[in-house]
Amino acid sequence: MAAGDPCVEASASAAPQDIVTIIVCSSCRDATGTDARPRPGEVLASATRAQNTASDVRVEEVECLGNCKRRLSAALTKPGAWSYVFGDLRPEAAGDLVAGAQLFHTSTDGLLPWRGRPDSLKRGLVARIPPLALFKDKT
């Protein structure tokens, strides 16, 4: 789009199309169920932010991803792509989340590749949600 395009200006505050966002559930407890602070989710979020050096990957926290049955949780999202939720993560999984995000960033088909995906993001898959663009030709 040309500079000054109103569509670009209107969406200037939203995520650019090539940014992968790691969303960590900061309220997640570990297997002991303790409320002690920092919560494992906070530890994972901080570690992920510290390990991420890519300008095209950002790390955010939310209070709850609704995945409490599978404990420590995070999501990977990219505009126009599928969104992924993972559970059963360990507080040490920060490197896996960063690696998964970088792998997702290289994807051109909207999917997080299976090949090369860290093991914790294979066995920890909880769900994936397609982008609405997947259905755009059917409306």
Added chain:
Amino acid sequence: MAAGDPCVEASASAAPQDIVTIIVCSSCRDATGTDARPRPGEVLASATRAQNTASDVRVEEVECLGNCKRRLSAALTKPGAWSYVFGDLRPEAAGDLVAGAQLFHTSTDGLLPWRGRPDSLKRGLVARIPPLALFKDKT
């Protein structure tokens, strides 16, 4: 936006902002694990489509929502809102999905209300993913 707004035209093929999409996993098996057709997911998708009479709710199918551990699955999505994935649904849950979608449509805060939500969409919650707009003020 005014008629002829280029942003509206550019996104004409995407979902309108006020549409709730029910996404049913059509490949889901039931507890027996049988591959017999139609799969319970297909039955649920067809029944949901049949029961939906709202023009602002649409029903789509995908091959897999990645939630195989919690069997029969569906998602509710709305542009700019949180996305929800549900599992442990019965093939008879079509009415619940339609009711949940209509409830979601009335929501103005991007969340699927807990009050009034069908029970199957309470106990069946698998995960929720926030909209990227939630983080827009932090970039």
